[in-house]
Amino acid sequence: MATLSTNPVSARAHTNIALIKYWGKRDEELIIPYTSSLSLTLDHFYTDTTVQFKSNLSEDQILIDGQQPTEKSFQRVHQFLGLIRKQAGFEMPAVVQSVNHVPTAAGLASSASAFAALAAAGSKAAGLQLSPTALSRLARRGSGSACRSIFGGFAEWQRGEDDLSSYARPLFQEKLTDIRVIALTVARGPKSISSRQGMKLSVDTSPYYPAWVKTCQADLERLKVAIDQNDFSQFGRISELNAMRMHALTLSADPDFTYFNSQTLTIMNLVKQLRHNGVACYYTIDAGPNVKVLCQQSAVAKIAATFSKVLGEKNVIVTKPGPGVQYL
Numbered sequence: 195m196a197t198l199s200t201n202p203v204s205a206r207a208h209t210n211i212a213l214i215k216y217w218g219k220r221d222e223e224l225i226i227p228y229t230s231s232l233s234l235t236l237d238h239f240y241t242d243t244t245v246q247f248k249s250n251l252s253e254d255q256i257l258i259d260g261q262q263p264t265e266k267s268f269q270r271v272h273q274f275l276g277l278i279r280k281q282a283g284f285e286m287p288a289v290v291q292s293v294n295h296v297p298t299a300a301g302l303a304s305s306a307s308a309f310a311a312l313a314a315a316g317s318k319a320a321g322l323q324l325s326p327t328a329l330s331r332l333a334r335r336g337s338g339s340a341c342r343s344i345f346g347g348f349a350e351w352q353r354g355e356d357d358l359s360s361y362a363r364p365l366f367q368e369k370l371t372d373i374r375v376i377a378l379t380v381a382r383g384p385k386s387i388s389s390r391q392g393m394k395l396s397v398d399t400s401p402y403y404p405a406w407v408k409t410c411q412a413d414l415e416r417l418k419v420a421i422d423q424n425d426f427s428q429f430g431r432i433s434e435l436n437a438m439r440m441h442a443l444t445l446s447a448d449p450d451f452t453y454f455n456s457q458t459l460t461i462m463n464l465v466k467q468l469r470h471n472g473v474a475c476y477y478t479i480d481a482g483p484n485v486k487v488l489c490q491q492s493a494v495a496k497i498a499a500t501f502s503k504v505l506g507e508k509n510v511i512v513t514k515p516g517p518g519v520q521y522l
């Protein structure tokens with residue numbers, strides 16, 4: 195039999211931080227969320243992925259950061275490649291090499307940048323020419339937050355009703371451009387409960403989940419107005435509020451859980467103290483103990499100096515808005 199292969203294709207995608215959080219799936223297989231969300235793609239942290247399909251392989255060959263992935267990660271990537279193969283109409287296995295440029299110290303999740311880069315490189319290697327919307331829908335199937343990393347700057351994931359209507363789109367590219375996100379690391383290593391498990395437990399058991407769905411929509415609308423008006427303090431206030439409302443779903447789940455540790459709480463208080471002293475800054479926190487501080491360029495030096503004293507300089511990383519997915 196002739197050996198068929200496609201050309202290797204490499205893509206880079208940056209990670210994103212949600213300001214209005216995605217926390218809960220209405221459809222777990224298709225990854226359709228209960229609520230829309232809004233994020234900022236960050237310049238500092240990205241994943242580079244190369245994909246090539248080859249008929250002479252017996253199964254997918256996957257290397258992540260130069261290592262064989264765990265069985266669980268292998269299956270997740272393998273299933274995702276299956277979606278691409280189905281769209282392309284062939285069965286060829288693939289060679290995938292993925293390198294995460296997310297400093298371990300940043301404590302940021304890499305599944306958003308990883309699946310956005312894999313969607314872009316894999317679909318092109320398979321000969322599919324997907325529009326940005328179709329690429330966002332595909333990335334969503336790997337990890338919900340990945341659908342937003344297709345785009346640079348602010349991106350809104352419109353929850354939609356089904357596979358066709360649930361995708362992200364870029365918005366407000368010229369607004370709040372001096373925004374900065376300072377990633378503060380308080381802990382490394384894998385989290386005790388993944389965001390996938392954590393959001394499911396919240397949906398299934400928190401009596402406040404219906405209230406989250408309702409307030410999230412209102413938070414999103416208010417945040418969009420704040421961005422459109424370049425109103426940083428409203429922007430920060432609403433982002434912080436929405437993050438805390440998400441974390442309230444973990445505390446009210448059964449069994450209850452939290453992503454915070456004692457240092458998370460210390461940092462939250464320090465941000466509030468800085469704010470009290472006239473430094474405009476707010477925090478947001480994902481499914482882990484690390485804190486991201488939202489501020490404007492003019493306040494970076496003061497905030498970075500404050501937290502470097504507490505956490506050490508290497509645990510304080512300043513990032514700014516980053517680009518959408520690109521081919522290398």
Ligand code: DP6
Nearest residue numbers: 212215216337338339389390480481
């Ligand atoms: C707290 O996108 O990692 O970061 O769709 O199950 O892969 P899956 O979840 P994932 O969850 C992200 C949760 C969050 C909020 C957000 O990014 O919107």
